Amino acid sequence: MSKYSRQREMILDALTGNRCHPTADWVYNHLKPDNPALSMGTVYRNLNFLVERGLVRKLSVPGEADRFDGQADTHMHFRCRQCGSLIDLKGEAAEEILDFARRFRDLTGLEMDPAGLVLEGRCEACSGDSPGNCS
Amino acid sequence: MSKYSRQREMILDALTGNRCHPTADWVYNHLKPDNPALSMGTVYRNLNFLVERGLVRKLSVPGEADRFDGQADTHMHFRCRQCGSLIDLKGEAAEEILDFARRFRDLTGLEMDPAGLVLEGRCEACSGDSPGNCS
């Protein structure tokens, strides 16, 4: 049985009110001013609690802190190795991934989980020879 | 300009002679008996050196230690969240991924890097209702 806490509500609000994908540290610093007693342990405990409840999704990025996503609807992500941006994959792009997942399962018998997927590579801005990308 | 070292050779051999995907810790413990003075720093330094040289590939797995792959040929990986096994994706499965990467680029403009890809989900043994999987 879980009990209400103001901190948990603040933490959830910080995520749902945001389109970005914050780290635990970001959430902590974001809420600290309005709640000077807040501690990191509380942030982590609640983020993990909310992930287990399915209200929040956790995204792991190699070499850096986990990111959390307050948008509960199933979608995937793309991370640009160059600029670090994390891009939501919805609509057609998401469908393409689901198609792939089906073909992949039929071919290999491996059931990949599209929900947690974070593809890595270069975003459009960082690819090609647009201004600012001259090596 | 890099110089020869016995340790570097041992570390590379430990990977190329192995079909599995060892962690730095595994490499360390594997070589320690034949080289009691070996230190973790040396293992990490050389693994990273070999990755930069393209002789070894580094695979990051959420929540656990990085794994290293001595098979230099481009292939992808699948990790089962349940049993933890890391499976090589070659041949048809790899082709399927490359096909997807092309369609995905055409659709989104995002250039994903198939080489470092580690898909996650459930392997064949852990899926379905085979013996030992009764919840």
Added chain:
DNA sequence: CTAATAACAGTAATCGTTACTATTATTCAA
């Protein structure tokens, strides 16, 4: 109102990895 206990703040500990430093080994040319 009170007892039971979930959640808290604060802090210590863990884990994988990197950084530092003094010593050792390799290289290359005198």
Added chain:
DNA sequence: TTGAATAATAGTAACGATTACTGTTATTAG
């Protein structure tokens, strides 16, 4: 062959992200 130049090493300290512990506070149910 010798020796200076310098990679690479072993050992240890530091690091960042996360979890675990502990005594206190807040929420809930009766």
